[in-house]
Amino acid sequence: MADKRSDEERREKADGGHGSIADTDLERRFADLSRTLDKGRRVRQAADKPERTDSSGYALALRIASEFIAGVLVGAALGWGLDEVAGTSPWGLIGFLLLGFAAGVLNVMRAAGKIAGPYDRLDKDNDGGPARHD
Amino acid sequence: MASEAATHSDTVDPIHQFHINNLVDFGQIGHSTFAFTNSALFMAITVMLIVGFMMLSTRGRGLVPGRMQNVTEMFYEFTANMLREAAGSEGMRFFPFVFTLFSFILVANLIGMVPYFFTVTAHIVITGALALLVMAIVVGYGFSKHGFGFLKLFVPDEVPGLILPMIVAIEILSFISRPVSLSIRLFANMLAGHITLKVFAGFIISLSTFGVIGWAGAVLPFLMVVALTALEILVAVLQAYVFAILTCMYLNDALHPSH
Numbered sequence: 001m002a003d004k005r006s007d008e009e010r011r012e013k014a015d016g017g018h019g020s021i022a023d024t025d026l027e028r029r030f031a032d033l034s035r036t037l038d039k040g041r042r043v044r045q046a047a048d049k050p051e052r053t054d055s056s057g058y059a060l061a062l063r064i065a066s067e068f069i070a071g072v073l074v075g076a077a078l079g080w081g082l083d084e085v086a087g088t089s090p091w092g093l094i095g096f097l098l099l100g101f102a103a104g105v106l107n108v109m110r111a112a113g114k115i116a117g118p119y120d121r122l123d124k125d126n127d128g129g130p131a132r133h134d
Numbered sequence: 135m136a137s138e139a140a141t142h143s144d145t146v147d148p149i150h151q152f153h154i155n156n157l158v159d160f161g162q163i164g165h166s167t168f169a170f171t172n173s174a175l176f177m178a179i180t181v182m183l184i185v186g187f188m189m190l191s192t193r194g195r196g197l198v199p200g201r202m203q204n205v206t207e208m209f210y211e212f213t214a215n216m217l218r219e220a221a222g223s224e225g226m227r228f229f230p231f232v233f234t235l236f237s238f239i240l241v242a243n244l245i246g247m248v249p250y251f252f253t254v255t256a257h258i259v260i261t262g263a264l265a266l267l268v269m270a271i272v273v274g275y276g277f278s279k280h281g282f283g284f285l286k287l288f289v290p291d292e293v294p295g296l297i298l299p300m301i302v303a304i305e306i307l308s309f310i311s312r313p314v315s316l317s318i319r320l321f322a323n324m325l326a327g328h329i330t331l332k333v334f335a336g337f338i339i340s341l342s343t344f345g346v347i348g349w350a351g352a353v354l355p356f357l358m359v360v361a362l363t364a365l366e367i368l369v370a371v372l373q374a375y376v377f378a379i380l381t382c383m384y385l386n387d388a389l390h391p392s393h
Contacts, residue, residue, distance in 0.1 A: 059376045062319060070315030075307050096307075099300070103307035107315070110308075 060111075067107035075100015148332035152256055152325070173260070176252045180242045209237070213378070220382035221389055228385050231271065235264065236378035243324060243370035247363070255373075256324040258317060265317035268381050276388040316380055323373050327366045334359045 079096025083089040109115045156169035191202035199207055213233045217225050239255060246253030254260050276284040288305040289298070337355035341348040 059372055059379075062323070063315075063376060063380070066315045066319040066322075067311070070311035070318060071308060073318075074311040074314050078307070078310075099303050099307055100311075102304045103311055106304060106308045107311060 064108050064111050067111050068104040071102075071104025071107045072097070072100045075103060148329045148336065151252070151328060151332060154257075172252050173254055173257065176245070176254050177242070177260075180238060180245060180254065183245070184237050184241050213237075216379060217382050217385075220379060221386035224389055225382065225385055228271070232378060232381055232385070235268070235381060236374060239264070239320065239377050240371065240374035243374050244367070246324065246328070247367055247370060253324055253328055255320055256328055258321040261317040261321040262313070264320075264377075265313035268316065268384060269313045272384050272388045275385075279388070312384065316377065320373050320377055323369055327362075327369055331359060331362050331366060334362060 075096045075098070076093065079093040079100070082092035082096065086092065106115070154171050154173050156167060156171055157175060158170040160168045160170070162168060187202075188206055191200075191206040194200055194203060196203055210233070213236055214226070214229060217229055217232050221228070242254040242260075245251050246255065273284075276287070288302050288309070290301060290305070293301050334355045338352045338359070341352040341355065344351070
């Protein structure tokens with residue numbers, strides 16, 4: 001009888017005295033659970049993905065192609081216009097067409113995320129400046 | 135008009151669907167006529183459809199949305215998420231603009247798929263105006279936020295002075311090409327898609343004049359038209375989405391200089 005009681009007391013003491021252990025245990029189980037859920041979510045997202053990448057990949061392909069073409073067209077148009085105004089045909093067209101090709105490649109690299117956009121530069125100047133507050 | 139009548143008799147003119155007709159003539163401004171055209175009519179129809187649908191579907195203001203309200207709310211959420219993902223919560227100040235632009239292009243593209251309807255976005259005047267509006271907002275907001283420092287956009291750091299003029303020229307060309315690619319992509323997709331549809335539909339009619347063998351052969355272009363119609367609806371939605379997401383990205387560039 002006395003033995004049993006002391007046993008209970010001991011158990012109570014263990015529960016009360018080492019509450020932090022029980023808490024950490026609970027936290028660990030929470031972390032485990034969220035990890036398991038995350039894994040399931042990731043698997044589901046991976047399963048959902050092919051359908052999405054199909055249409056957005058098509059959109060990206062169209063975008064990259066048109067970015068390049070636009071660069072070349074704008075270069076050619078500007079060069080031709082300059083020739084018309086200044087009478088320097090065909091040098092304006094040749095020069096600006098080459099620059100247009102370069103701009104087209106730049107557009108494509110930016111669209112593909114290979115080069116940072118030109119706006120990154122503005123950030124450096126405004127670092128901590130008042131212009132950024134809004 | 136004479137050539138139109140001639141082509142009408144044996145084949146379908148695939149370009150005819152893009153003709154702009156003056157419905158109501160108001161007279162002249164300068165040397166150009168000022169009229170209410172079929173293009174304007176369909177733009178008005180587009181706007182009325184959007185506004186009408188939005189107002190009708192949200193009339194109930196149900197806490198638990200009904201079927202119609204759900205469509206509107208999903209569209210709202212989709213656009214809001216797209217903008218928030220691309221431009222952050224600061225970008226939400228442009229939400230009315232992006233939402234209007236997206237819904238206008240989407241509905242204009244989709245009602246263009248209805249037979250005998252005019253496709254507003256298959257004209258570069260419309261898409262060009264929309265793209266220039268986007269770039270005007272980007273440039274205007276950029277200048278108001280950064281002042282003349284916005285011009286540093288075209289001048290990279292740490293570039294040797296010798297090749298700096300060339301780099302600046304390339305950057306400027308790259309910037310100018312943005313509205314061009316934005317407008318040409320939408321316009322060319324809609325134009326090419328509708329012409330392709332008309333051409334294949336024309337094949338059916340041409341083939342069916344050859345009797346029974348022609349009818350059998352006409353099944354092939356007919357299947358093609360069915361497939362193309364589905365593809366065109368996909369393209370209509372996709373191009374509206376691409377236009378909207380690029381608008382969000384350009385706005386993000388003006389809003390958040392750091393990525």
